[in-house]
Amino acid sequence: MTTMKDVAQHAGVSTATVSRVLNGHAAPTEETRARVLAAIAELGYRPNALARSLRTTSTKTLGLVISDLVNPFFAEIARAVEEEARAHGYCVVVGNADENAEQQITYVRTLLDRRVDGLLVCPATDDASWVGEVVAAGVPLVLLDRTVPGADCPIVRADGGEALTDLADRLVRAGHRRIGVIAGPADTSTGRERLELFSAAVTGLGQPLRPEHVVHGDFRRESGARAAAAMMALPQPPTVLVAMDNLMGLGALEELRRRGVVVPRDVGLAVYDDQPWFPLLDPPITVIAQPTVEMGREAARSLLALIAGEQPADVRLNARLIVRGSCGEGDRG
Amino acid sequence: MTTMKDVAQHAGVSTATVSRVLNGHAAPTEETRARVLAAIAELGYRPNALARSLRTTSTKTLGLVISDLVNPFFAEIARAVEEEARAHGYCVVVGNADENAEQQITYVRTLLDRRVDGLLVCPATDDASWVGEVVAAGVPLVLLDRTVPGADCPIVRADGGEALTDLADRLVRAGHRRIGVIAGPADTSTGRERLELFSAAVTGLGQPLRPEHVVHGDFRRESGARAAAAMMALPQPPTVLVAMDNLMGLGALEELRRRGVVVPRDVGLAVYDDQPWFPLLDPPITVIAQPTVEMGREAARSLLALIAGEQPADVRLNARLIVRGSCGEGDRG
DNA sequence: ACTAGCCCTGTAATCGATATCAGAGTGCGC
DNA sequence: GCGCACTCTGATATCGATTACAGGGCTAGT
Secondary structure, three states: OOOHHHHHHHHOOOHHHHHHHHOOOOOOOHHHHHHHHHHHHHHOOOOOHHHHHHHHOOOOEEEEEEOOOOOHHHHHHHHHHHHHHHHOOOEEEEEEOOOOHHHHHHHHHHHHHOOOOEEEEOOOOOOOHHHHHHHHOOOOEEEEOOOOOOOOOOEEEEEOHHHHHHHHHHHHHOOOOOEEEEEOOOOOHHHHHHHHHHHHHHHHOOOOOOHHHEEEOOOOHHHHHHHHHHHHOOOOOOOEEEEOOHHHHHHHHHHHHHOOOOOOOOOEEEEEOOOOOHHHOOOOOEEEEOOHHHHHHHHHHHHHHHHOOOOOOOEEEEOEEEOOOOOOHHHHO | OOOHHHHHHHHOOOHHHHHHHHOOOOOOOHHHHHHHHHHHHHHOOOOOHHHHHHHHOOOOEEEEEEOOOOOHHHHHHHHHHHHHHHHOOOEEEEEEOOOOHHHHHHHHHHHHHOOOOEEEEOOOOOOOHHHHHHHHOOOOEEEEOOOOOOOOOOEEEEEOHHHHHHHHHHHHHOOOOOEEEEEOOOOOHHHHHHHHHHHHHHHHOOOOOOHHHEEEOOOOHHHHHHHHHHHHOOOOOOOEEEEOOHHHHHHHHHHHHHOOOOOOOOOEEEEEOOOOOHHHOOOOOEEEEOOHHHHHHHHHHHHHHHHOOOOOOOEEEEOEEEOOOOOOHHHHO
C-alpha cells in the first residue's frame, strides 16, 4: 500500500503538508495543493483509516448491535440507522446477536475495542452487565426498542399501549372470551410490556387471560409454532391468538395451517409488527404496526446528538392497530 | 481509556511483557503472567484494536457489501457469512448498497480504508470500476451471487438453469402459451442470466417469449408491481407471470390483488427465491429456491481460504424448483 | 571458578496518520 | 534599510499497540 510518505516524496513536500491538503486546512498554497492532489491521484493513495483514527481518537463509525438480523423488523431498523448515519458522514458496523446474550456481549466488546464513536444496542435480554463496560469506556450509548434494568441512557422505542388496548377492545367486542397470547421472552422488556399491557386491557374488560392461554416464545418462528400447537391442543383452546412478534406470528400461522385450522373461522389471529405480506394472506392479518424506519432514524439521531455533547430526550413513537380481518371482525364485530 | 502502559505500570512490568501475556507468548513466567492478568482485570483494560491492527496489518475483519439489506435473500446471506466468519475468529462489517452502484463504491472504499482483511461483494450493477481499486489495495476479493464483467476472482453463486428449465417445462405442459417475465435489471448478471436461461428454455419448447411479455424491474417491490400492471393491461395479457426475485414477486402479488385478479385462476405466478410466507398464501406460491445459507457460508469460506493464501475454486450451488400450486399445476398439469 | 547458554525481561523502533512548534521566506511600514 | 508580522512549510512528538534486539540472572559443564 502507498502511504502518506510516498505521496509526500512524490510531490516533493512533507507528510505534514499532505495531511493539511487532505484535511482541507487553510495553509497550503494553491500550487502545492495541486501538486499534492496530483501525486495522490497518480499513486492512487488512500489514507489509512486505522492510523488516522488512532491519532484523532475518532472513527466516524457507529456500532449497531441488533437482536436478530433475519427478523425483518430489525433489518429495516438497521437500514434506517445506516441511512441516517451516512447522511451525517458516519459509517455503521452491524453486529448480529441472534437473540443471544453472550453473543451480544461479544459484539459490544468488539465494537468498543474498535473504538466506535457511539453504540446503538437492541438488548437481547435483560442482562445489563455490558452497560457498565460501555460507560467505563466512555462511549455514548443509546438503546433501541428494548430497555434493560438500570441503564441510564437515552432510549428510542415504540409504545404499543394504545394499540394493544384497541386490539383487546375489538377482540372482546367481537365476542372472544378465550384469548391466547404468544408472548415474547419474559427476560426482554418488550416481551414483558406487551403482555402486561394487553393483559391489563383484557382484564379491564372483564376477560382476564387464563394462565394456560399465555405461552412465552423467544421472538422466533419455531417458538411461535410450538406455542400455537400447545394452546390449540388444550381442551378449551383460545378462539383467537395474539402473537407478540412477526416471526412468532409466522410460526403460529404455519402451525395452524398444518393442523388444518382455518383463520378466522376456527381461530382468529393478530400479530405484533406489520409485514408487507400480511395483507396478502387470506384472510389478511390484523396487526399492530411499529414505525420501524422512524425508530431507526431517531435512534441514529439521538446517538449523533449524544456524540455531539447534547442531551437527547427519550423518544417514544406510537405503534398502531391495523384491522384487516384475521380476527373475524367482519363476522362478529 | 486505560492503555497498555497503565497496565504495565500497575503490574510493575514493561509494555512488552503485557503484550506477551496478551498474545500468549511463551516467554513470561507464570508469576508475572498472573500479575499482569490481575492488573488487566483490576483496571478493566481492553486492547485498542486500532493500534493493534495498525501494527500487525491485520484486522480480523471481513467486509461484506450487500445489494440490499432489506431483501430477505441478502439478509439471510449476511447472517450466514457472519456466522461462518465468527467461527473462524473474524468479524464482519456489513455495508448496504441499496441496489445503488455509487453507494456500493463508497462502501468498498470505506472498507478498504479500514483495512479489512478481505472483501465479499454482491455487485449492485455491472459497473466493475471498483474491482481495480480492490486489487490495487491487494485485498482478497470474492464475489457473491452476481458477477461483474472482467473480474478475476472467485465467485459463489446459485445455478438456476435446471430449475428454470423445469419451470418452463411445467408451465408449457400446463398449457400456458403467453408467459410473462418480470426480469431483473439488465445490468446485473443474475438479471440477465435468469431471463436468458428461462427464455432459452421456453423457446426450446416452441413457445418463445413475446417482447411485450418481458419487463425489466430493479429487484425491488414497486418495480414488480409496475411490471405486473403493465403486462396485465395488455390486450393479450400473460396467463402466467414469472418474477425473477422475491421482492418483485411480492410487488406483483400486491398488484394482482389490487386488480382483483385471482391466482391461479386468472393468471399464474412463480417467483425466484423462496420465502417462509410463500407456502402460506392461497394458493401457495411455486418458487425457485436458492440455498442462501450455503451461499453465505461458502462465500465466507472461500474468502478465508483466499486470505490464507489458498486458491479456492468457484462455487456453484443448485437452485431448485418447488411446485406449490400458484401456476395452476393442479388444474392443468 | 569461569564461561557458555538459556530464560526472562526491558528498551526502543515501528505501523501511518495528525498536530504542535519552530523556522524560512515575503511584504510592508517607517 | 531594518524589523515586524504574516504565510507557508518541515521536523518531530504522539496515538497504543507489537517485536527485534540487547542484556541481566541462573544453571550447568569443565
